[in-house]
Amino acid sequence: MEIKELVVYEKEYPERKAVFSEFPQDMLPELKGYLENAGIPRLYCHQAEMFERAQKKENLVITTSTASGKTLGFLLPVLQEILKNPLARAIFIYPTKALAADQYRAIRPVVDYFGEDRVCAGVYDGDTPASERSRIRKNANLILTNPEMLNGAFLPNHNRYGFDFIFSNLKYVVIDELHTYRGAFGSHLANVFRRLSRICRYYRSAPQFLCSSATIANPVELASEICGQEFSRISRDGSPAGARTYRFLQPPKIKGKDGKDYGQVPSAAVASQVIVRLVEENRSFIAFAKSRRNVEVVLKEASDILEGEGCFASLANRISGYRGGYTPAERKEIENKMISGALTGLISTNALELGIDIGKVETTVLVGYPGTRASFWQQTGRAGRNGKPCCNYLILENLPFDQYVAVNPDWLFSGASENAIVDKNNLFIELAHIRAAAAELPLTLDDISVFPDLGETIPVLLKVKELNGQNGKFAWSGSVFPAGDFSLRNIDKIRYKLILKDNGREITEMDEMQAFRELHEGAVYLHDGVQYQVTQLDPETHTALAAPFQGNFYTMPVSASEIRILHSVRESEYKRTKIVFGDVNVNTIVTMYRKLQFHNHQSLGFEQLPAPLCKDIDTESTWIRIPANVAGTYRRLMQIRENGKIIRNNHFEGLMYALKNAAMMVTMTEQEDIGMAMSSNAAGEQEWDPQLSGEEEIPFGGMDTLLFFYDQYAGGLGYAEKIADCMPRIIENAIMLVGGCSCETGCAACIGDYRLDKGLVLWGLKNLSEESQPPVKMYKDTKEPLPFVRSPFTLKELEQAGKWEEFCAFLQKKGDPFAAFLSTVPMVEWKDSRLTLYTSHAFYRDWVLEESNYRSLQNIFRFYTDAPAGLRFDIRTQEEASPEERMRIHEKLMRNINKK
Numbered sequence: 061m062e063i064k065e066l067v068v069y070e071k072e073y074p075e076r077k078a079v080f081s082e083f084p085q086d087m088l089p090e091l092k093g094y095l096e097n098a099g100i101p102r103l104y105c106h107q108a109e110m111f112e113r114a115q116k117k118e119n120l121v122i123t124t125s126t127a128s129g130k131t132l133g134f135l136l137p138v139l140q141e142i143l144k145n146p147l148a149r150a151i152f153i154y155p156t157k158a159l160a161a162d163q164y165r166a167i168r169p170v171v172d173y174f175g176e177d178r179v180c181a182g183v184y185d186g187d188t189p190a191s192e193r194s195r196i197r198k199n200a201n202l203i204l205t206n207p208e209m210l211n212g213a214f215l216p217n218h219n220r221y222g223f224d225f226i227f228s229n230l231k232y233v234v235i236d237e238l239h240t241y242r243g244a245f246g247s248h249l250a251n252v253f254r255r256l257s258r259i260c261r262y263y264r265s266a267p268q269f270l271c272s273s274a275t276i277a278n279p280v281e282l283a284s285e286i287c288g289q290e291f292s293r294i295s296r297d298g299s300p301a302g303a304r305t306y307r308f309l310q311p312p313k314i315k316g317k318d319g320k321d322y323g324q325v326p327s328a329a330v331a332s333q334v335i336v337r338l339v340e341e342n343r344s345f346i347a348f349a350k351s352r353r354n355v356e357v358v359l360k361e362a363s364d365i366l367e368g369e370g371c372f373a374s375l376a377n378r379i380s381g382y383r384g385g386y387t388p389a390e391r392k393e394i395e396n397k398m399i400s401g402a403l404t405g406l407i408s409t410n411a412l413e414l415g416i417d418i419g420k421v422e423t424t425v426l427v428g429y430p431g432t433r434a435s436f437w438q439q440t441g442r443a444g445r446n447g448k449p450c451c452n453y454l455i456l457e458n459l460p461f462d463q464y465v466a467v468n469p470d471w472l473f474s475g476a477s478e479n480a481i482v483d484k485n486n487l488f489i490e491l492a493h494i495r496a497a498a499a500e501l502p503l504t505l506d507d508i509s510v511f512p513d514l515g516e517t518i519p520v521l522l523k524v525k526e527l528n529g530q531n532g533k534f535a536w537s538g539s540v541f542p543a544g545d546f547s548l549r550n551i552d553k554i555r556y557k558l559i560l561k562d563n564g565r566e567i568t569e570m571d572e573m574q575a576f577r578e579l580h581e582g583a584v585y586l587h588d589g590v591q592y593q594v595t596q597l598d599p600e601t602h603t604a605l606a607a608p609f610q611g612n613f614y615t616m617p618v619s620a621s622e623i624r625i626l627h628s629v630r631e632s633e634y635k636r637t638k639i640v641f642g643d644v645n646v647n648t649i650v651t652m653y654r655k656l657q658f659h660n661h662q663s664l665g666f667e668q669l670p671a672p673l674c675k676d677i678d679t680e681s682t683w684i685r686i687p688a689n690v691a692g693t694y695r696r697l698m699q700i701r702e703n704g705k706i707i708r709n710n711h712f713e714g715l716m717y718a719l720k721n722a723a724m725m726v727t728m729t730e731q732e733d734i735g736m737a738m739s740s741n742a743a744g745e746q747e748w749d750p751q752l753s754g755e756e757e758i759p760f761g762g763m764d765t766l767l768f769f770y771d772q773y774a775g776g777l778g779y780a781e782k783i784a785d786c787m788p789r790i791i792e793n794a795i796m797l798v799g800g801c802s803c804e805t806g807c808a809a810c811i812g813d814y815r816l817d818k819g820l821v822l823w824g825l826k827n828l829s830e831e832s833q834p835p836v837k838m839y840k841d842t843k844e845p846l847p848f849v850r851s852p853f854t855l856k857e858l859e860q861a862g863k864w865e866e867f868c869a870f871l872q873k874k875g876d877p878f879a880a881f882l883s884t885v886p887m888v889e890w891k892d893s894r895l896t897l898y899t900s901h902a903f904y905r906d907w908v909l910e911e912s913n914y915r916s917l918q919n920i921f922r923f924y925t926d927a928p929a930g931l932r933f934d935i936r937t938q939e940e941a942s943p944e945e946r947m948r949i950h951e952k953l954m955r956n957i958n959k960k
Contacts, residue, residue: 063334068456069308069469075449079298081108086115088143091136094173100132105298107133111140114270119291121238121271121283126441128299131166131236134270138232139170142179142201149225150232151214151267152204155240157185158391160204162416163236167202185209197222207245207548211252215500216543218259228263233287238273239434241286242480243733243777248548250286250484251493254510257288258501274434276728277479285482303449306440306473309334310456310466327455328354331427332361334453338405338423339366339375344398345405346412347425348439354427355381359407375404382408410435412442420446428457429465432728433472434480460721460797463809467800480728483778485512495526495536496543502533552774554602558585561595561605572602573772574732576650576673577617579604583653584615599673613664619650621737623768626678634788635829638685641784646735646770647676647915651923671874672923676915680776682784683739683768686715690824691742691765693834697820712738714821716767717812722794723769726786727779732772734779739766791828798822853925855890864888867924876920878913895921896934905935 080102083092095103103111106124113120114137122130138150154160164183171181182188182196184205196203203226205214217223233256235241241249260267269287273279283291311325331347335358338345349355359381366376380394380403397403399419410430412418424443430436436454444450456462465472484490494517497503497510508514518534521527526538539545546553556575558567567585570578575597578585583594585606593609628642650673655664694711716736723734742765769783770776783790799822801810806818819835826832852870857863864887871879882897889896899905908914914933921927 063309063337066309066311066330067307068310068466071306071469071473073304075303076301078300079105081105081298084108084112087111087136088140090143091139094170097173098169104129106294106296107136107298109296110134110270110294111136113292113294114268115140117268119269119283119287119289120294121273121279121291122294123273123275123279124295124297124299125301126274126438127445128297130272131163134234134272135167135170137270138202138234139179141231143174145231146178146201147229148201148231149229150202150234151210151230152202152234152236153210154204154206154236157187157206158416159237160185160206164204165417197226207249207252210256211496211548212543215252215255215259216496216541218500224263227259228265230260230265230267233267233269235269235271235287238271238279238283238286239276239480242282242482242728244489244773245549246282246286246480246482247484247486247489247777250288250482251489252548253287254484255493255497255500258497258507258510262501274438276434282480282482285484300447302444302447304444305449305451306454307451308454308456308466308469324458327427327457328357329361330455331358331425332365334425334455335362335379335405335407336365339378342404343422344420345423345425346418346421346442347405347407347427348412348430349407349409349427350430351409355407355409358427362407378402378404380406382406382412410439422448422450424452426452426454428459429454429462431461431724431730434728436472458807458809460809461725463801464797467802468796479726479782481778481782483776486773486775486777487513488775491517492542492546495521495538495545498527498534499536499538499542502530502535503527504533556602556604558592558594558604558606560592561607567592567606573648573675575604576675577619580617580650580653580669580673582615582667582669584609584611584613586614613655615653615655617650618652618654618666619648621735622647622649623681623737623739623770625683636687636831637828639682639784639787640684641680641682641781643678644681644768644770645676645678646737647674649674649919649922671876672919674916674919677774679771679774680780681768681770682780682787683766684787684828686742686765686767687827687831689831690827694824695742709816711816711820711824712742712767714806714811714813714816715824718794718798718810718821718825719767719790720769722790722797723783725793726789727782729779733777735770735772737768737770739764739768741765791825795822795825798825851924851926855895855921855925855927858888858925859890861887870924871920877916878920893928894932894934895927896936898936900937902937905937908933908935
């Protein structure tokens with residue numbers, strides 16, 4: 061495999077000269093002396109600008125390139141304050157412990173120069189010994205920490221252990237790698253800073269904020285959202301840079317004996333070849349892979365190639381992996397070996413994207429497009445930090461973004477970066493921090509300006525006895541440590557643990573929806589290069605058991621989502637569609653999984669789960685109306701098999717696939733951040749009937765077919781709202797993504813499924829803007845069977861007494877919830893999409909129709925019968941007891957309760 065033959069695009073940037081500024085006039089002479097002693101006779105222009113504007117008390121965010129000296133830029137104004145005021149304190153916040161430790165090493169020369177009696181620094185995190193923590197609280201001017209410590213140690217203990225002195229004298233808060241704080245993590249951090257503002261107000265301090273960020277579309281907006289202050293931006297870059305070369309590699313196609321293309325060579329295989337060449341040429345590198353498993357695959361394959369080449373066998377130990385799962389000691393040893401030159405290169409996850417010092421790197425290898433421009437520039441920015449020429453390889457995978465970049469490379473180099481999005485007013489996140497804030501200081505009227513939903517929250521917390529009213533304030537009376545009740549990097553409080561069956565060792569932990577997708581029975585889970593197969597998932601104890609696994613396949617879940625519109629907030633018209641943003645309820649059901657062979661990703665078939673795994677959330681969504689000609693055409697092309705289940709030629713799925721990937725291009729999101737679904741009438745099924753769920757619900761609008769983008773986080777995180785704002789751009793990007801794909805009739809990269817017709821999906825996308833006739837050839841005929849849930853019962857046969865008893869016994873044997881209740885139902889009737897259940901008491905009607913119970917029953921019947929998506933229940937009572945009999949039972953119950 062010749063690397064140069066795989067190059068499909070090459071771009072060169074010439075060397076960039078430095079732009080210097082003299083030391084600012086108001087800089088302390090001793091600070092100038094330190095710089096001159098360190099061999100820095102002048103500052104880059106952006107460093108001088110940051111110093112001067114910081115002296116004017118501006119809150120600043122700097123967005124210059126990687127290795128441009130941003131650390132010195134925000135360190136100098138902090139040192140100026142400390143040298144003038146020895147009591148001054150500054151908190152430096154880093155997203156990871158490793159980065160904080162690395163930055164401490166960079167700051168250490170400052171401490172050595174001035175002496176610890178004038179400038180004292182320390183890393184305060186979970187690994188810091190108790191004695192060192194005490195020293196830092198008492199003496200350190202520069203405290204390096206992470207968001208978790210600020211949330212769980214600094215704020216809850218603000219009046220103890222010397223933290224009161226820190227907050228009373230807090231002059232600066234520095235936030236490095238600001239762009240990493242997006243989604244749930246950023247939304248949590250914004251609320252941590254809301255609590256910080258209350259504490260600082262209590263101690264009469266008003267810290268200034270200095271932030272650094274990779275290039276994103278909205279750095280000032282993001283800094284303002286997280287810190288709650290007005291910000292200014294510093295973007296003029298005065299640092300030098302060597303000549304930079306970018307090469308995009310397209311792996312070769314895999315040709316069958318019939319001459320047809322059957323996918324392409326995996327990007328990991330190409331990466332291994334590139335790495336071998338770099339090692340042989342002794343060119344230092346970092347290769348970035350998108351998962352821990354890929355790190356291990358690339359490392360093993362490259363090592364195997366080197367060991368197989370006799371003259372280069374000794375070079376196999378000059379490469380190493382670097383990822384989560386390695387101990388801190390292992391990572392530190394790897395970093396030192398890279399700095400010393402004992403290693404030529406590393407294969408890493410994005411753990412090295414954040415700028416940890418590993419010495420001078422000449423080359424980067426990106427195994428697949430990392431998903432955002434910001435990550436692309438951060439990762440490629442790791443090379444050439446010494447001002448020397450560097451080369452950056454991007455190995456394109458057979459995925460939408462990668463193939464879009466292959467056809468439209470200028471999009472990557474000339475387009476604007478993505479928006480980083482947070483939603484600090486997510487009700488669930490805000491509630492967690494209001495509880496923590498109340499435990500830190502009683503809530504007062506002033507806090508209305510801090511937490512917008514305080515008026516909704518306080519009555520709830522009073523009702524559950526977590527707050528007490530005291531002289532116009534509300535004091536905490538709940539658990540001892542509410543700041544420890546949640547994770548800053550998640551919203552869902554329900555966590556599942558994967559346990560090794562043989563010895564009880566915990567393998568990993570994740571939230572509930574992720575567990576339903578990755579830890580269902582039969583799932584193959586990869587961790588630190590080892591395969592495990594899940595043997596049991598217990599939703600009651602939130603645990604899954606697994607055993608070591610040696611199979612040559614991995615698994616992918618098959619799920620479906622049902623959407624209920626709860627409330628529309630705003631809407632607008634765009635050409636042939638309508639764009640609506642609002643609140644929805646999403647019920648996701650995982651019913652089966654697909655087995656895929658490693659390396660060639662060939663399907664090995666589908667397996668049905670023993671019971672459905674269901675989770676519903678209220679979240680935010682943007683939905684668009686699909687034009688009637690598109691919906692009608694797609695609906696007519698669906699092929700039906702067994703029990704009315706749609707199994708083939710669902711071009712709505714191709715439409716969703718293209719639009720989701722286009723939405724991810726503008727929202728800086730990952731696959732798991734955004735969900736997609738069609739309204740149930742897309743498949744011609746019955747629309748939602750709001751009769752049973754309250755007048756506040758809005759049924760799907762008439763006969764409109766709707767496509768939903770929704771945040772896959774309870775309460776929403778702002779992604780859907782940004783999608784509403786960017787919908788015209790998303791539609792245009794989707795058209796370019798599908799139209800620009802090099803495939804002939806459709807593939808996994810552009811429309812998600814080769815069985816669908818690319819021309820028809822492209823026609824549907826274009827018809828969102830302008831009406832046209834559908835293509836003449838409208839779908840492909842394929843022999844491959846597609847999955848469908850095999851229902852052991854039909855609703856019609858359940859009307860038979862024997863079949864109903866058999867069904868109830870079947871559910872009880874399965875251990876399904878509500879099996880015992882259904883066994884008390886003597887008979888059912890099925891008519892007009894409604895199943896009538898007969899119960900023995902009128903009270904049970906409202907109990908069954910309670911929302912969570914109702915949905916659970918729907919899921920049971922949809923999984924084990926041929927029930928349609930629009931299944932509805934009627935609850936009727938048999939002849940009730942006489943009024944005298946009911947009164948006798950009521951009196952008997954009351955006597956029993958009074959005795960207790």
